[in-house]
Amino acid sequence: MANSAAATGTITGEHSADGGTTARWRQWLTSWGLLIWVGYLLAIGLFAMTGSDLAPYDPTAQQVLARLLPPFSASSRGFHWLGTDPLGRDMLSSMIAGARLTLFIAVVSTFAGMAVGVALGMMAGYYGGLVDRLVMRLTELQTAMPMFLVAIFFLTVMGPKVINVIIILPALVWPAFASLVRAETMRLRNCLFVEAAVASGCTERSILWAHILPNLASRIAVLAVIEVGHVMLAEAGLSFLGIGVQPPQTTWGLLIAKGRPYLAVAWWLAIMPGLMLGLTVLALNLLSRRLATASGAAA
Amino acid sequence: MNYGSLPAFTLRRLRDGLVVLFLVTLIIFVLGHVVGDPAEVMAPVDASEQEIARIRQQLGLDRPFGEQFVSYFGSLVQGDFGQSLWQDRPALTVVNEALPATVLLTVVGLILAGLGGSFLGMLAGARPESRLDQGANLLSIVALSVPNFWLGLLLIVIFAVELRLVPTSGFTGWQSLILPAGTLGMIHGARIFQLVRSATFEEITKPYALVARSKGLPERFILWKHILRNTAVIMATTVGWEYVRMMGGAAFAIEVVFAWPGIGQLMIQAASRQDFPVLQAAVIVAGAFVIVTNAAVDLFYRYLDTRIHPG
Numbered sequence: 001m002a003n004s005a006a007a008t009g010t011i012t013g014e015h016s017a018d019g020g021t022t023a024r025w026r027q028w029l030t031s032w033g034l035l036i037w038v039g040y041l042l043a044i045g046l047f048a049m050t051g052s053d054l055a056p057y058d059p060t061a062q063q064v065l066a067r068l069l070p071p072f073s074a075s076s077r078g079f080h081w082l083g084t085d086p087l088g089r090d091m092l093s094s095m096i097a098g099a100r101l102t103l104f105i106a107v108v109s110t111f112a113g114m115a116v117g118v119a120l121g122m123m124a125g126y127y128g129g130l131v132d133r134l135v136m137r138l139t140e141l142q143t144a145m146p147m148f149l150v151a152i153f154f155l156t157v158m159g160p161k162v163i164n165v166i167i168i169l170p171a172l173v174w175p176a177f178a179s180l181v182r183a184e185t186m187r188l189r190n191c192l193f194v195e196a197a198v199a200s201g202c203t204e205r206s207i208l209w210a211h212i213l214p215n216l217a218s219r220i221a222v223l224a225v226i227e228v229g230h231v232m233l234a235e236a237g238l239s240f241l242g243i244g245v246q247p248p249q250t251t252w253g254l255l256i257a258k259g260r261p262y263l264a265v266a267w268w269l270a271i272m273p274g275l276m277l278g279l280t281v282l283a284l285n286l287l288s289r290r291l292a293t294a295s296g297a298a299a
Numbered sequence: 300m301n302y303g304s305l306p307a308f309t310l311r312r313l314r315d316g317l318v319v320l321f322l323v324t325l326i327i328f329v330l331g332h333v334v335g336d337p338a339e340v341m342a343p344v345d346a347s348e349q350e351i352a353r354i355r356q357q358l359g360l361d362r363p364f365g366e367q368f369v370s371y372f373g374s375l376v377q378g379d380f381g382q383s384l385w386q387d388r389p390a391l392t393v394v395n396e397a398l399p400a401t402v403l404l405t406v407v408g409l410i411l412a413g414l415g416g417s418f419l420g421m422l423a424g425a426r427p428e429s430r431l432d433q434g435a436n437l438l439s440i441v442a443l444s445v446p447n448f449w450l451g452l453l454l455i456v457i458f459a460v461e462l463r464l465v466p467t468s469g470f471t472g473w474q475s476l477i478l479p480a481g482t483l484g485m486i487h488g489a490r491i492f493q494l495v496r497s498a499t500f501e502e503i504t505k506p507y508a509l510v511a512r513s514k515g516l517p518e519r520f521i522l523w524k525h526i527l528r529n530t531a532v533i534m535a536t537t538v539g540w541e542y543v544r545m546m547g548g549a550a551f552a553i554e555v556v557f558a559w560p561g562i563g564q565l566m567i568q569a570a571s572r573q574d575f576p577v578l579q580a581a582v583i584v585a586g587a588f589v590i591v592t593n594a595a596v597d598l599f600y601r602y603l604d605t606r607i608h609p610g
Contacts, residue, residue, distance in 0.1 A: 144319045146589040148548030149566075149582045150326060156570040156578060157330045229444065236446050237552050241567050256449055260556075264467070267456045274449030282444035 034290055037283040044280055047096045048103040055093035056081075059250075063088030068266045083268045085259075091268065095276050098250040102277070105166055105251065106232040113170035113231075114224055117177025118216075122208055124178070125185025135182065139175045147172050148234070155243040165235060165244050172234055173227045180223055184216050218295040225288040229281040236277055252277040305605050309598060316594040323586045324375060327579050328368055332360065375583070381576035385569065390576035394562065394584050400470055401554065401561030404479055405545045411484030413538045416491030421530065423492070424499025425522050435492065442489035447549055451482040451556040468558035479557040483550060487541040491534065498533040502526045532603055539596030546588040 052059050057077060066075035066088040073080055075088075082091035124135035151168045158164045188194065189212070197207050236253030238244030245251045247258075252273040259269025355361050359370070374380070380390040423432040442450070458478060459467040466475045502508060503526065511521045551563020558564065562581050569577040 140315070141319055141322060144315070144590060144593050145323060146547045146582075146586040149585055149589075150323070152548070152566060152570065153327055153578060153582050154330055156573070157575075233446050237448065237548070240446070240448055241552065241555060241570075243567075243570055253446070256446070256452070260452065263452060263456060264460050267460070270452050271449070271456065274446055274452065278441070278445035278449065282441055285440055285444050 031290075034287070037286050040279065041283045041287065044099055044103065044276075044283075047099040049100075051100050052093065052097045055090070055096040057090040057093045059089055059093040059097040061089060068262070070266070071268050071272070082272045083266070085269055086262065086266075091272055094250065094255060095252065095273050098252050098255055098273065099276075101162070101245065101249055102232060102235070102251040102253070105162065105169070105235050105245075106228050109166050109169035109231045109235070110173060110224055110228045112166070113173035113227070114177050114220065116170060117174035118181045118213075118220060120174070121178040121181025122185050122212065122216075125182040126189055126204075126208060126212070128186075132182070135178060139178050142171070142175050148237075151234075151238065152241070152243060155238065160238075160243045160246050162245055162249065165238060169231050169234060173231060176223060176227060177220065180219060181216060184219060185212055188212050188215055218291075222288050222292045222295070225284050225291060229284040229288075232277065232281055232284075305601065308601050312594055312597055312601075316590050320583075320587060320590050323590075324372060324583055325368070327582060328371055331575050331579060332367060332371075380580035380583075383569075383574055383577045385572045385574040385577065390574075390580040391584075393577050394565065394580045397560060397562045397565040397581075398584070400559060401546075401550065401563065404476070404554065404559055404561060405483070405542065405550050407476060407480040408483030408487065408545065408550070409538060409542050411480055412486075412488035412491055412541060413534065415484060416488035416537075417495050417530075417534045419488075420492040420495025421499050421522060421527065424496040425503055425518070425526070427500055432496070436496070439489035439492045442486050446552075447482060447486045448552040448556045450486065451479065451553050454478050454482055455556070468556075470560050475557075479553050479559055482553055482556075483545060486549070487545065491537050491541060494537045495530055495534055498530045499526060502529050532600075536596050536600050539592055539599070543589050543592050543596070546585055546592065551585075 047054060061077075063075065063077060063084070064087060066077065066080075066084050067086050069075060069080055069084040069088075071081060071083045071091075073083065075084070077090075080090050080092070082095070084090055085094065120135050120138075124132040151172070154168050155164055194207060194211060197211050202211070235244055235251065236256070239251050239253035240257045242257065245254050247254065255273035256270050256277075259266070259271070259273070262269050352361075359367065378391055380394070382388070383390045383393050386393055419435055423429075423435045426432055455467050455478060458464050465477050466472075469475055499522075503522075507525060508521055511525055512518070548563075550561075551566060553559070554561045554563035555567055562585055566578060566581045566585075569575075569581060
């Protein structure tokens with residue numbers, strides 16, 4: 001396991017200039033299992049950025065004669081790895097096209113929630129007192145609330161548009177960031193380097209942003225990776241229920257919903273997009289765990 | 300969250316629960332009445348401005364915001380959630396009819412999750428790094444990575460469509476409970492498994508376990524008699540939190556997948572028909588479950604804490 005391996009260096013008496021960080025990262029990067037998942041995520045990211053350019057076929061090209069073909073079947077157009085939908089469109093291409101909006105919503109929402117959570121957490125942790133109590137109260141209330149239900153209501157009232165989804169999803173994640181950052185800031189506030197910064201006349205703002213935040217960065221990044229996965233699942237749920245993203249835009253959640261009526265005759269329509277979504281979230285979870293042991297063990 | 304002595308804590312926790320419930324109703328009210336325009340929604344499509352204004356006045360929507368909320372909250376407290384636009388019955392009645400199905404599904408799912416997750420968690424925690432441990436752990440991570448509604452669909456394909464062992468959907472007898480409750484059990488059981496596993500792992504190296512081992516007691520006895528006592532707390536609180544997750548939305552996606560006639564399916568049907576009274580009632584009732592369970596878990600934990608650390 002990563003922990004014991006990282007510790008052996010000190011047990012045998014080896015010391016390196018950077019405290020073993022390079023060795024740990026190199027060991028982490030060369031682990032085969034992880035490379036597969038990182039490669040998968042990079043591929044998904046590539047799909048998201050290039051849209052349908054990398055898809056084998058045009059996702060909107062209908063070919064009704066080749067409708068509802070199971071995976072690994074061929075049509076006059078070519079080979080369909082994941083089959084075709086009721087209008088003959090290639091499933092793999094649809095899924096690749098759906099990656100863009102899925103990832104966009106997930107990343108942007110997580111980022112927004114992270115920004116809010118980190119800001120509030122740092123203020124609560126550093127200033128303490130009334131600010132801290134206020135932020136704590138807010139986090140407690142938010143966590144106790146059935147936020148997903150409120151989101152359902154919000155989207156029904158405001159309309160199921162992408163922009164509304166991006167507005168409401170950060171509300172699901174910011175408390176996690178706020179709690180983490182608050183605890184860490186409180187811990188770091190008493191460290192010597194902060195005292196030194198204050199003594200040398202740094203402004204509070206520069207202490208927070210230039211001194212404390214860099215030390216939090218790895219912990220925040222680990223949490224962010226997990227939360228992107230959670231937000232992706234939440235968005236998929238909302239789109240599946242019909243109150244998230246609407247056609248003609250596609251996300252993986254919406255693709256699952258579209259495939260649902262055909263479950264008895266063409267199971268791959270609903271199952272394949274879900275598989276891609278599940279693998280993506282799984283990759284994020286595994287990556288986040290590795291990141292935690294590789295970087296968090298020391299920090 | 301140290302609130303002080305047990306009675307004081309109980310009161311404060313209950314107060315907090317009520318505060319959150321109040322906030323939920325306030326948010327629902329604001330979203331429903333101020334942001335959207337109920338008069339426009341309820342008026343016929345070709346209604347003129349005057350007709351819409353008349354409806355607005357009829358519903359009391361032209362009164363000041365504060366007054367509207369007070370009367371809204373007052374009716375809520377008396378159990379009047381308005382009239383369903385879709386079924387022309389009291390909204391609360393519609394919700395109450397759907398409630399038992401949801402309770403049945405979530406409770407059975409919770410039992411499966413609790414039993415399965417705890418049992419496997421203890422076994423895995425007691426044999427760290429074994430094949431059982433590594434396999435089950437990986438499986439739990441996978442279960443928590445996939446969308447729960449997708450897992451439900453997959454199980455339908457395998458067990459209902461291909462193997463024809465159970466019905467595909469609907470509430471048609473106890474067999475139709477197997478798949479939806481099983482799906483919930485798998486996913487929520489996965490998290491229970493993870494927490495019980497790490498708790499068990501911590502316990503097996505503690506002094507009391509070593510003493511028991513040195514007395515010559517068999518490992519299995521130690522596990523199920525002594526360690527279980529200490530992990531039982533974690534099990535109970537995690538089971539409580541998983542129920543919060545279920546009623547907070549997770550169970551509702553499953554209901555939709557399996558066409559289970561519960562609150563979740565009702566919510567989505569109401570949403571698609573723009574039936575705001577029923578949607579509000581469903582959200583508030585489900586929210587109340589979440590808040591009550593949350594408070595119950597906190598109180599339970601605090602009560603146990605007092606017994607372990609008296610005074």
